[in-house]
Amino acid sequence: xxxxxxxxxxGILKKNDELAAGLRGRYGAxxxxxxxxxxxxxxxxxAFLERTLRGLxxxxxxxxxxxxxxxxxxxxxxxxxxxxxxxxxxxHGICHLDAVMISxxxxxxEGVELASLDYLFIENVGNxxxxxxxxxxxxxxxxxxxxxxxEDKPLKYPTLFNSADAAIITKxxxxxxCGFDRELALKNINEIRPGIRIFETSAKTGxxxxxxxxxxxxxxxxxxx
Amino acid sequence: MGVLAAVVVDSLEFCWxxxxxxxxxxxxxxxxxxxxxxxxxxxxxxxxxxxGVQSFRCPLCDEPCSxxxxxxxxxxxxxxxxxxxxxxxxxEAEVEA
Numbered sequence: 001x002x003x004x005x006x007x008x009x010x011g012i013l014k015k016n017d018e019l020a021a022g023l024r025g026r027y028g029a030x031x032x033x034x035x036x037x038x039x040x041x042x043x044x045x046x047a048f049l050e051r052t053l054r055g056l057x058x059x060x061x062x063x064x065x066x067x068x069x070x071x072x073x074x075x076x077x078x079x080x081x082x083x084x085x086x087x088x089x090x091x092h093g094i095c096h097l098d099a100v101m102i103s104x105x106x107x108x109x110e111g112v113e114l115a116s117l118d119y120l121f122i123e124n125v126g127n128x129x130x131x132x133x134x135x136x137x138x139x140x141x142x143x144x145x146x147x148x149x150x151e152d153k154p155l156k157y158p159t160l161f162n163s164a165d166a167a168i169i170t171k172x173x174x175x176x177x178c179g180f181d182r183e184l185a186l187k188n189i190n191e192i193r194p195g196i197r198i199f200e201t202s203a204k205t206g207x208x209x210x211x212x213x214x215x216x217x218x219x220x221x222x223x224x225x
Numbered sequence: 226m227g228v229l230a231a232v233v234v235d236s237l238e239f240c241w242x243x244x245x246x247x248x249x250x251x252x253x254x255x256x257x258x259x260x261x262x263x264x265x266x267x268x269x270x271x272x273x274x275x276x277g278v279q280s281f282r283c284p285l286c287d288e289p290c291s292x293x294x295x296x297x298x299x300x301x302x303x304x305x306x307x308x309x310x311x312x313x314x315x316x317e318a319e320v321e322a
Contacts, residue, residue: 012299133231158278159231194289
């Protein structure tokens, strides 16, 4: 009996990464800007996205959303009220979306073609851990954090915050009663992801949404040129 | 495994036992090698290793770094097997791994 070492050097998420690269190519060819929204449960992803969809539609942009949840289509129904096409992805216990799920749900989506969209939003399952490992082919990964969660959230979840391209602070309208330390939150985000664009928003009052929509417009131009 | 791979080693080892039960890999040992975060520091023009993941600053010049070069890996580097003549189990183990 002899002992043999077999070199493999194979990425465990290789299949997801390859599929995501394929999706990225499709998004690029279709000229659609794709964003992946990630946060804890309860941060306000759906309310923020609803406001975003309405804002973009008011500008005349063509938008759609895929929304991930373990169970229920409550979020999809809420988002559909914006008038944008929305499709629910139920993961049935899986705590994140992966490229296979996105790929499947882009097929047979009635009335939605990638090439006829300007923006596609993917609302991930509420979780700050696993979604950081799964590339969905998005152009922009958005990490959201609410004023009720504690300013040290980026330090507790550096893996996710370090992989983000933009950060959103939600529920700014209740920042004061929550004793939210704005300076500390901004410092912590910057410590984990230096130079990241940060938007301080409220889906309720609309605060910060103008800057956010401007950013989306700019990014769409940058990615399509 | 990179320290930013979002995988908990204890959980991985726990699951390894469950996943390999009743397979040719049953009883095998999982050896996890952690790799630190390496960032490229522009002012230093060098790749620098971070001591932790609480601050993405260059340990040499203290400037913030945003260019990650290593730390998200999740790879099977190699496996070690005992060969018994030309056992067909080798092929199977490779597929399972």
